[in-house]
Amino acid sequence: MRHLVLGLAGVAAALSVAACEKIPGTKAYASAQQAAADQKLIAEGQRIAARDLRDPPAAQFREVFVQRNPVGAAPWAGAPVVCGEVNGKNAYGAYAGFVRFIASPSKGLGELEPPPATEGDTQAFNDALLFRISWVFGCLGGKGKV
Structure with missing residues (x-):
């Protein structure tokens, strides 16, 4: 009998927490809205x-x-950005490997991590460096290493 009462109490508690997600002004409601x-x-x-x-x-x-508070210069500052890794197919139809990305849905901007630079290719080196800087400030909020 005691286990039945404890089980019913647990079910009631779970239902009350779930119900709070539908009540404006509660923490659970705000958290559910943020997740959506x-x-x-x-x-x-x-x-x-x-x-x-x-x-x-x-x-x-x-x-x-989602990084809600990117820091640094444009284009990532001022609006939430989405960060992560993406894997795409190459010309042979095989997956090429995951690379990092940054996207700003509100600005419609996105950037994929460029491939590693070869020795002497200063443009590729600069592109890779700029992406790393964007990743640190846009995705990590300035808390990371370039």
Whole structure:
């Protein structure tokens, strides 16, 4: 009998917490609203990141998150950004490997991590460095190493 009462009390507690997600002004409601907004941002950020791939519908994503307070200079400052890793197909139809991406859904901007620079290719080196700086300030809020 005691286990039945404890079980019913646990079910009642779980139902009351779930009900709070539907009551405006509660912490659970705000958290549920934030999660729904983040899911919309992530979906749009993934769409932006995939649009430059050879086969956008085949894109695979991992480690995707929303950074609500990017710091630093434009274009990432001032609006939430979506950061993560994307894997796309190459010309042979095989997946090429995951690379980092940054996307700003509100600005419609996205950037994929460039391939490593070869020795003497200063433009590729500069592109890679600029992406790393964007990643640290846009995705990590300035808390990381370039």
